[in-house]
Amino acid sequence: MTLGFEVHQRERAVGADVAKLFVDIPVANVSDCMNRMAAGGADVTMLNNDLATKMIGPALTVRTRPGDNLLVHKALSMIEPGDVLVIDAGGDLTNAIIGEIMVTAAVAKGLAGLVVYGAVRDAAALRAGSLPVFARGVTHRGPYKDGPGEVNVPINLGGMIIEPGDLVLGDADGVVSVPYGSVTEIHAAAAKKLAAEEISIAKALSGERDDSWVDKKLVSRGYTAPEASA
Numbered sequence: 298m299t300l301g302f303e304v305h306q307r308e309r310a311v312g313a314d315v316a317k318l319f320v321d322i323p324v325a326n327v328s329d330c331m332n333r334m335a336a337g338g339a340d341v342t343m344l345n346n347d348l349a350t351k352m353i354g355p356a357l358t359v360r361t362r363p364g365d366n367l368l369v370h371k372a373l374s375m376i377e378p379g380d381v382l383v384i385d386a387g388g389d390l391t392n393a394i395i396g397e398i399m400v401t402a403a404v405a406k407g408l409a410g411l412v413v414y415g416a417v418r419d420a421a422a423l424r425a426g427s428l429p430v431f432a433r434g435v436t437h438r439g440p441y442k443d444g445p446g447e448v449n450v451p452i453n454l455g456g457m458i459i460e461p462g463d464l465v466l467g468d469a470d471g472v473v474s475v476p477y478g479s480v481t482e483i484h485a486a487a488a489k490k491l492a493a494e495e496i497s498i499a500k501a502l503s504g505e506r507d508d509s510w511v512d513k514k515l516v517s518r519g520y521t522a523p524e525a526s527a
């Protein structure tokens with residue numbers, strides 16, 4: 298094996314039946330059920346003009362030399378319908394890793410989402426398109442096509458580890474990846490969190506919100522309220 302040139306098949310991937318359970322659950326609710334230990338970073342943002350865009354699907358991962366997309370082209374040939382292509386390009390913004398032509402080919406193969414820890418180009422088309430696209434930045438400067446790079450290896454998206462086949466979710470708040478083995482448990486917790494938040498929002502609207510915990514917490518942290526003036 299030549300180090301840096303590796304192409305693997307996924308050993309497992311979250312199925313469409315499980316993925317679709319997350320369709321109405323915001324990324325923030327999922328994130329809240331993961332002990333604040335998983336986030337793609339605030340700079341991996343959604344490009345789509347339609348802020349209601351939602352992304353869900355198992356990860357097809359690529360780790361590439363920053364600025365190079367040879368192995369991304371290889372990954373395009375491996376897309377299965379419903380996949381989310383997640384590319385770790387080291388966060389580098391010098392060269393665009395993917396643009397409209399490659400995205401069009403990927404969508405034709407059934408891609409359900411794209412995440413680039415790096416830059417993209419042809420931003421107008423990507424913003425207007427229906428494919429959910431998340432990236433760290435945009436540049437017109439094109440990619441090299443020489444490698445190295447690896448397909449279906451664990452990757453690091455701004456500190457969040459994504460393994461091939463993990464469930465990757467995205468919305469206007471960013472990207473979160475749920476480990477393959479935790480998907481059922483996280484779904485149950487996130488569905489509960491969503492229901493609780495719906496009640497909180499209703500109470501916020503009606504003015505019934507109980508914020509008595511704030512003063513209790515302040516006192517427990519050593520805060521003393523100033524004496525009321527006579």
Ligand SMILES: O=C([O-])CC(=O)C(=O)O
Binds near residue numbers: 398
């Ligand atoms: O030239 C490239 O490899 C990336 C690009 O702009 C496209 O896919 O349209």
Ligand SMILES: [Mg+2]
Binds near residue numbers: 418
């Ligand atoms: Mg292009």
